[in-house]
Amino acid sequence: xxxxxxxxxxxxxxGNEKNSVTDFNLNIEEKEFIAFVGPSGCGKSTTLRxxxxxxxxxxxxxxxxxxxxxxxxxxxxxxxMVFQNYALYPHMTVxxxxxxxxxxxxxxxxxxxxxxxxxxxxxxxxxxxxCKPKNLSGGQRQRVALGRAIVKNQKLFLMDEPLSNLDAKLxxxxxxxxxxxxxxxxxxxxxxxxxxxxxxTMADRIVIMKDGVIQQVGKPMELYEHPDNKFVAGFIGSPxxxxxxxxxxxxxxxxTDGSRQxxxxxxxxxxxxxxxxxxxxxxxxxxxxEQNLGLFADSLHKAAINxxxxxGNENNLYFEFGGITSVARVSKYEVSQIGDQVxxxxxxxxxxxxxxxxxxxxxxxx
Amino acid sequence: xxxxxxxxxxxILAAVMLAASLFxxxxxxxxxxxxxxxxxxxxxxxNSMRAFVPPALNGDFFSNxxxxxxxxxxxxxxxxxxxxxxxxIVLGVIVNxxxxxxxxxINFPFKDRxxxxxxxxxxxxxxTIITIxxxxxxxxGLLNTVVGYVxxxxxxxxxxxxxxxxxxxxxxxxxxxxxxxxxSPIKYFFTMVxxxxxxxxxTVSVFTFLNVWNDYLWPSLVFTSSDLLxxxxxxxxxxxxxxxxxxxxxxxxxxxxxxxILIYSFFSKQIVEGVVSTxxxxx
Ligand SMILES: Nc1ncnc2c1ncn2[C@@H]1O[C@H](COP(=O)(O)OP(=O)(O)OP(=O)(O)O)[C@@H](O)[C@H]1O
Ligand SMILES: [Mg+2]
Numbered sequence: 001x002x003x004x005x006x007x008x009x010x011x012x013x014x015g016n017e018k019n020s021v022t023d024f025n026l027n028i029e030e031k032e033f034i035a036f037v038g039p040s041g042c043g044k045s046t047t048l049r050x051x052x053x054x055x056x057x058x059x060x061x062x063x064x065x066x067x068x069x070x071x072x073x074x075x076x077x078x079x080x081m082v083f084q085n086y087a088l089y090p091h092m093t094v095x096x097x098x099x100x101x102x103x104x105x106x107x108x109x110x111x112x113x114x115x116x117x118x119x120x121x122x123x124x125x126x127x128x129x130x131c132k133p134k135n136l137s138g139g140q141r142q143r144v145a146l147g148r149a150i151v152k153n154q155k156l157f158l159m160d161e162p163l164s165n166l167d168a169k170l171x172x173x174x175x176x177x178x179x180x181x182x183x184x185x186x187x188x189x190x191x192x193x194x195x196x197x198x199x200x201t202m203a204d205r206i207v208i209m210k211d212g213v214i215q216q217v218g219k220p221m222e223l224y225e226h227p228d229n230k231f232v233a234g235f236i237g238s239p240x241x242x243x244x245x246x247x248x249x250x251x252x253x254x255x256t257d258g259s260r261q262x263x264x265x266x267x268x269x270x271x272x273x274x275x276x277x278x279x280x281x282x283x284x285x286x287x288x289x290e291q292n293l294g295l296f297a298d299s300l301h302k303a304a305i306n307x308x309x310x311x312g313n314e315n316n317l318y319f320e321f322g323g324i325t326s327v328a329r330v331s332k333y334e335v336s337q338i339g340d341q342v343x344x345x346x347x348x349x350x351x352x353x354x355x356x357x358x359x360x361x362x363x364x365x366x
Numbered sequence: 367x368x369x370x371x372x373x374x375x376x377x378i379l380a381a382v383m384l385a386a387s388l389f390x391x392x393x394x395x396x397x398x399x400x401x402x403x404x405x406x407x408x409x410x411x412x413n414s415m416r417a418f419v420p421p422a423l424n425g426d427f428f429s430n431x432x433x434x435x436x437x438x439x440x441x442x443x444x445x446x447x448x449x450x451x452x453x454x455i456v457l458g459v460i461v462n463x464x465x466x467x468x469x470x471x472i473n474f475p476f477k478d479r480x481x482x483x484x485x486x487x488x489x490x491x492x493x494t495i496i497t498i499x500x501x502x503x504x505x506x507g508l509l510n511t512v513v514g515y516v517x518x519x520x521x522x523x524x525x526x527x528x529x530x531x532x533x534x535x536x537x538x539x540x541x542x543x544x545x546x547x548x549x550s551p552i553k554y555f556f557t558m559v560x561x562x563x564x565x566x567x568x569t570v571s572v573f574t575f576l577n578v579w580n581d582y583l584w585p586s587l588v589f590t591s592s593d594l595l596x597x598x599x600x601x602x603x604x605x606x607x608x609x610x611x612x613x614x615x616x617x618x619x620x621x622x623x624x625x626x627i628l629i630y631s632f633f634s635k636q637i638v639e640g641v642v643s644t645x646x647x648x649x
Contacts, residue, residue, distance in 0.1 A: 052542075052546075054542050054545075073545075074542070074545050074546055075545055075546055075547075075548050079546065080546060081542070081543065081546055083539040083542070083543060084539075085537060085539055087537065087539035087540045087542065087543040088540075088543075089540065089543075089544070089558060089562075090540075090562055091558075091561040091562055091564075100544075100547050100549070101546065101547030101548060104547055104548035104549055104553075105548050148543070148547075152547075
């Protein structure tokens with residue numbers, strides 16, 4: 001039995017016509033770091049708040065540690081939560097904020113002090129111990145919120161976009177701190193974010209949602225390499241995967257601009273019965289180097305670079321191909337200028353094929 | 367940046383305001399100056415600028431005040447009033463605060479209607495319902511008791527509305543965090559909501575104090591026993607006594623007026639803040 005089991009959870013808010021969360025099924029093991037990702041309004045927060053007990057569960061069962069918790073008060077569920085807007089007690093010092101819950105739980109004063117000392121220390125808040133939240137920066141505030149969560153020794157941490165109010169640099173460093181904290185404490189964590197990079201870098205497993213429905217659950221690389229559908233393929237990875245509308249013709253696919261791409265026999269086999277499909281391929285699987293051009297010379301394509309994004313370590317090249325603006329991701333040694341005419345190939349085994357109607361994956365990359 | 371012209375306009379405005387406030391201050395200065403004089407001096411100074419100048423500081427300077435404080439029960443009346451104000455501040459903050467909190471944060475049927483009704487009550491003047499209060503208190507046999515005086519004064523629709531407006535913008539996630547910290551709803555109200563809303567608590571306290579201090583009608587109906595009188599009623603009792611001199615009358619009035627002026631000058635910023643913040647957008 002898993003530590004947390006969400007069985008057929010549905011949520012319909014009063015006054016809404018549609019479910020906000022539909023048939024949510026998920027098992028979470030102890031010590032796992034789970035990320036919920038998805039676009040705005042897909043029901044991530046709603047699901048998290050149902051687990052916390054701040055929203056009623058319309059139907060389905062929530063089981064934590066073997067006990068059904070649907071009707072249990074939030075405080076009795078054994079959870080800690082970190083909120084997007086910190087939710088600190090503004091009139092209390094850092095120390096009081098962190099110790100408040102312990103005091104209410106009638107923990108002996110000595111032990112409280114020990115715990116606060118420990119939390120303040122590992123979070124680097126020692127010199128702010130007697131400050132009020134309004135005198136702290138965003139990152140420090142979120143650390144206080146983390147402190148408040150970790151001193152209670154709860155088995156389950158819930159975090160709802162805890163880093164979204166921080167600037168980019170701080171977000172990266174806090175990301176590391178949270179990951180390290182998770183490794184140190186080993187508490188099961190559910191982390192809500194709409195940032196796929198956060199999900200990819202931090203999570204053991206990712207739950208991708210759209211319109212209240214789980215699209216796929218899996219390890220970060222699983223989702224990246226083997227997306228179950230076009231939505232997952234497009235949501236994970238930056239720059240976004242290139243999607244081409246193509247016709248299947250014998251052992252080739254034909255792009256809308258007439259270019260042809262030869263496919264391997266095994267792929268052709270799986271595409272049998274499809275007239276037209278969507279082909280998806282990530283920017284890094286478009287190759288411009290001599291070796292690959294030679295290897296896959298039967299399907300050479302031409303690109304006129306019309307935009308570049310220079311990132312330093314790697315660069316994005318944009319060009320019109322197959323009816324869309326395609327993007328390729330190349331190393332910093334393969335510099336191209338705007339206006340360059342270059343040849344490129346698709347890595348054949350890195351192509352994904354999606355059903356045009358259902359958008360489900362027919363063949364994913366090897 | 368202010369332009370030169372704006373600066374000049376500001377200066378002119380300030381001068382006009384200063385003149386206007388002096389104009390309104392004249393009676394107060396007159397009262398203060400004459401409260402230190404024997405009646406003969408008041409009469410003698412009446413037609414000159416000396417009417418606005420206090421007498422020389424000598425042994426008799428405070429004699430009007432000393433007479434009032436020693437020969438009348440004025441101190442007692444002051445203490446009564448302070449006590450009533452304290453009780454009403456505490457009860458008023460709790461009762462109106464809880465009502466305002468419910469209207470701001472708790473869902474219950476016809477919530478918006480309730481708020482409408484309370485806002486309508488704000489425009490009903492106290493005087494129109496005071497007979498009902500009086501009959502009610504009389505029926506309960508509470509005339510001439512502190513409870514009888516305090517009871518109808520606790521609930522104040524305006525204060526409920528003030529609290530509600532401030533509480534509406536309190537973040538919900540703090541309440542959720544407190545729940546996870548094993549904080550009960552009542553405890554949350556007292557240890558979180560009120561401290562987070564100090565400004566409105568101060569505003570309501572000041573309003574309540576001024577209400578109690580300045581109220582004449584209600585205490586004069588409820589109280590007949592001299593032990594329970596408030597400063598305003600006591601003032602009337604003292605000044606209508608034939609033995610009280612004009613100077614002594616002015617001394618009593620000064621003592622009744624000064625707390626009001628002090629409170630306004632100390633809390634003016636908070637009062638403005640408290641009232642202004644209630645107009646802020648709803649969260
Ligand atoms: N209190 C509420 N009452 C009614 N509908 C709600 C409520 N909260 C959320 N919803 C609806 O439920 C759906 C899911 O909302 P939710 O807040 O869970 O999205 P989210 O994935 O957390 O999005 P975001 O990334 O913007 O935070 C949305 O369509 C939203 O309109
Ligand atoms: Mg959300």
